Amino acid sequence: MQNEFNITDHFFLAAKNAPERLAIVKNEDRISFGELARQVKETAAYFRSKGLSKGDRVLVFVPMNLDLYRIVLALFYMGATAVFLDEWVSKKRMEECCKVAQCRGFVGIFKARILSWFSSELRKIPVKTGSSIQRMTNGDFGPAATLRTDTALITFTTGSTGIPKAAKRTHGFLDAQFKALIEKIEPTDGDVDMPVLPIVLLINLGLGSTSVIADFKASKPNTIEPEKIATLMKKEKVSRMVSSPFFLKKMAAYIADRKIDLPDLKKVFTGGAPVFQSEASLYKLAFPKTRVEIVYGSTEAEPISGILAEELIIASIKERGLCVGPVYHGTQTRIIRITEEAITCSSADDFSKFILPMGDIGEIAVSGDHVLREYFNNDEALRRNKIFFGNECWHRTGDSGYFDSSGRLFLTGRCSNLIYKDGQIISPFMQENLLMSISGVEMGTVLEIDSRVVAVVELHSGADMARVETRVNELCPEVSSVKFIAEMPRDPRHNSKIDYARLKVLIDSKGS
Numbered sequence: 001m002q003n004e005f006n007i008t009d010h011f012f013l014a015a016k017n018a019p020e021r022l023a024i025v026k027n028e029d030r031i032s033f034g035e036l037a038r039q040v041k042e043t044a045a046y047f048r049s050k051g052l053s054k055g056d057r058v059l060v061f062v063p064m065n066l067d068l069y070r071i072v073l074a075l076f077y078m079g080a081t082a083v084f085l086d087e088w089v090s091k092k093r094m095e096e097c098c099k100v101a102q103c104r105g106f107v108g109i110f111k112a113r114i115l116s117w118f119s120s121e122l123r124k125i126p127v128k129t130g131s132s133i134q135r136m137t138n139g140d141f142g143p144a145a146t147l148r149t150d151t152a153l154i155t156f157t158t159g160s161t162g163i164p165k166a167a168k169r170t171h172g173f174l175d176a177q178f179k180a181l182i183e184k185i186e187p188t189d190g191d192v193d194m195p196v197l198p199i200v201l202l203i204n205l206g207l208g209s210t211s212v213i214a215d216f217k218a219s220k221p222n223t224i225e226p227e228k229i230a231t232l233m234k235k236e237k238v239s240r241m242v243s244s245p246f247f248l249k250k251m252a253a254y255i256a257d258r259k260i261d262l263p264d265l266k267k268v269f270t271g272g273a274p275v276f277q278s279e280a281s282l283y284k285l286a287f288p289k290t291r292v293e294i295v296y297g298s299t300e301a302e303p304i305s306g307i308l309a310e311e312l313i314i315a316s317i318k319e320r321g322l323c324v325g326p327v328y329h330g331t332q333t334r335i336i337r338i339t340e341e342a343i344t345c346s347s348a349d350d351f352s353k354f355i356l357p358m359g360d361i362g363e364i365a366v367s368g369d370h371v372l373r374e375y376f377n378n379d380e381a382l383r384r385n386k387i388f389f390g391n392e393c394w395h396r397t398g399d400s401g402y403f404d405s406s407g408r409l410f411l412t413g414r415c416s417n418l419i420y421k422d423g424q425i426i427s428p429f430m431q432e433n434l435l436m437s438i439s440g441v442e443m444g445t446v447l448e449i450d451s452r453v454v455a456v457v458e459l460h461s462g463a464d465m466a467r468v469e470t471r472v473n474e475l476c477p478e479v480s481s482v483k484f485i486a487e488m489p490r491d492p493r494h495n496s497k498i499d500y501a502r503l504k505v506l507i508d509s510k511g512s
Contacts, residue, residue, distance in 0.1 A: 005148045007174045008077045010206030012037055018208055024201070025236060026065050026213040033208065036070060039133060043074035045141055046134040047105070051127050054079030054144045057154065058105035059098065059125065061112040063087050064198050064213055067131045069205060071107055076152050076171075079144025080105070083154045083166075084198075086492070087219045095121040097156055097164050100377050107131055148172030154376055155199075157299050165385075166376035167299050176369035177302060178206055180330050184295065184303050185240070185269070192236055192264070194229075196243035197272065212236045214247075221246055221495040226254030230262070237264040245273045246496040252286035262287070271295035271302075273496030274322060274411065274429065276436045280309040296324035296411070300372035300385070300395045303328045304364075305409050320361070321401055321410030322433055330370060334394070335362040335402055338415050343396070345389045358405065361425060363415050364397045371395050400427070417500055419448045426453060426478055432498070434475045440468045443488045445498050447507060452480045456507060458488040483507065 011033075015023075019034025031039075052058060058075055060082050062068040075082040083101045085094060098121035105127040106116060113130065116122035146152075153169040169177075181203050191209040195201045196216065204211045214229045229251060233241075241248075248270045255262070268283070268290050275294045283292045292309035295302070307325030315323040327333045336343070336354040338361075345351040356362040365387065373393045375381045387394040400412045412418070413429025420426075428446045435444030435455065440463030446455050455472050459465065469482045489502035 003147045003149070004145060005171050005175065006076065006079075006143050006146045007152050007171045007178070007206075008040070008073055008143065010175075010178060011040075011073060014206060014208035021208065022210045023205060024066050024069060024211050024213065027215060029066050031066055033205075036066075036073075036205075039070050040073045040077055042136045043070055043133065044078040045136040047074060047078060047080070047129075048141060049136070050105075050129055052078070052080055052105045054146070055081070055150075056104040057081045057083050057101050058107060058127075059083045059085065059101065059103040059122075061085055061087075061094075061106070061108040062131045063109065064201070064218075067133070068198070069201060070133070071131060072153075072202070073205070077143050078141075079146045079150065081151045081154060085156065087217070089492075091115065091119065093164070095119055097166070098122060098125070100164055100166050101154055102377070105129070146171055148175070151376075155299065165378055165381045167372055168374040168376045169372065173370065173372065174202075178203055180303060180328065180368075180370040182207065183330075184293075184306060184328070185242075185267070187240075191240050192238050193240040193242065194233060194238045196241075196247045200242045209240075210236075212238055216247065218495075224250050226251050230255060230260055233262055233265065238262070239264050240267045240269075241265065242269045244496050245270050245275050245279060246490075248283065249279055252282045256282060256286040262290075265290050268292045269295055271297055273491070274432070275312070276322065276433045277313055277315065278436045280312040283309045284313065294324070296409070298395075298397055298399075301331065301366045301368070301370065301397070304331055304333065304366055304397075319410065319430075321412040321427070321430060324401075324409050324411055326407055327409055331366050331368040333367075333409065334365050335360065336365050336396075338363050338400065338418075342383045343387050345387055347389055348392075351387065351389060351394070356402075358403050361400055361402045361412050361427075364399045364401045364409070364411075365394045366397060367392055367394045400429075414500070419446070419453060421448070421451075421453065421478070428500075431455070431476055431478075435472065438468055438471045438475065440464060443498065444472075445488075445500075445503070446476070446479060447500075447504060449507065453478045454507075455479045455482045456488070456503065457482060457484050458486070459484060 015033040015037035021033050023033045023036045024031050058080050072082045083103055103125050106125040107129055109131050148171050150171055151168050152171045152174055155167050157165040187207045193204050193209050194212045201211045216224055293306050295306045297303045305324045305327045335356045385396050400415045401410050412427040417428050418425055431446040435441050440460050442458045442460050444457040446453050472482050489499040491497040491499055
């Protein structure tokens with residue numbers, strides 16, 4: 001059947017072509033592509049023996065290690081759906097996700113299985129098993145006959161309020177994302193990658209690239225040990241790194257300070273949070289001979305665009321937005337009118353009525369084969385975030401931005417965070433760019449408090465508070481006062497973006 005396809009086809013082809021090549025390295029644990037392929041089939045047979053089958057949704061709560069990818073690939077192979085939760089999720093968030101996903105199986109580490117005894121939602125899941133390898137002697141049942149439209153993976157967006165948005169990734173969608181990211185990564189034979197983002201390691205397994213997992217807990221980002229990671233990169237001759245801006249910034253600061261040379265490192269990609277000029281300058285200082293690219297995208301659409309660090313550095317800080325470069329050729333992108341309402345269109349002509357002229361700030365909407373079309377069990381999210389007409393699906397990113405005359409995309413922040421004052425649009429996002437350029441500022445933003453624009457700033461250790469406040473007033477005339485905060489609340493996934501909801505609660509609790 002022409003529509004038959006399983007995303008593990010890429011992995012098994014890579015394993016067939018280079019069975020002895022290392023697939024994953026984590027501390028002292030190493031596994032080749034050939035051995036991993038055998039274990040994947042064995043694990044699929046084990047899951048079948050436990051009563052799991054094609055179409056079942058299986059909650060996977062395993063940290064980023066060899067077991068995680070063996071388990072996920074086995075579920076894909078047998079046609080089940082892997083429901084993936086980040087290790088930083090709280091018990092409450094896990095239970096909310098369980099209500100949405102309605103899983104039949106649960107695979108978890110020992111601590112997660114203990115948690116299942118105390119969770120009413122986890123107790124409802126009928127089939128539970130551990131994450132360690134189980135040897136099977138009854139052979140391989142063969143792959144399930146999956147279609148491109150069958151769901152392979154469900155992941156959740158980082159939103160902390162309302163019903164969790166479960167991104168429904170089909171085998172066909174993962175294939176389209178795989179092909180899009182291959183064009184961006186431009187892999188070469190023998191690449192050794194350090195993927196800090198879990199989904200990227202899945203891409204590497206399809207590419208035939210070796211993945212070296214850093215000893216880094218995303219749930220405890222401030223415990224990062226750059227010295228150990230830099231030593232590991234040298235030892236394993238890492239040639240490519242894909243990470244969050246937080247991870248990259250910590251590594252770059254350490255490497256630049258100690259003038260460490262990483263001669264094997266050819267490419268670095270980062271994304272998941274804004275990267276401003278000051279950070280891009282740090283990246284190039286640390287990795288002067290390395291191609292460093294900042295990729296803009298989202299859970300629902302990755303990639304959307306990209307820009308090299310050196311191009312971002314020379315972009316004017318006085319621009320109305322942050323340049324994220326030209327749009328990826330496989331993505332259609334439009335700037336549409338900002339509205340909190342759902343958008344319903346019956347045709348392209350209807351949709352064109354929402355599209356703004358070049359240079360106007362609006363919401364960024366994207367379409368393409370690698371743009372997510374569905375959420376699982378969340379009609380409200382689908383209604384609010386998608387625009388359908390004909391065979392087209394447009395995803396509303398929730399980000400505001402505009403195109404310049406040369407077709408480059410600029411971000412101006414989240415639509416919901418824009419401040420409308422005296423007939424003007426004030427973008428906290430762009431104020432952040434200005435604030436980050438001030439010596440002594442670790443992170444900063446602006447909020448509207450009692451109709452006043454207030455800057456909130458986190459300082460570097462030992463920074464001169466009075467000097468910073470003076471500079472804030474010089475660069476940001478819209479700001480009426482400056483508040484200093486010990487630590488800016490950040491997003492739980494990448495620890496890179498400001499958590500505006502938590503920040504507003506924190507500031508309100510202290511009084512305006």
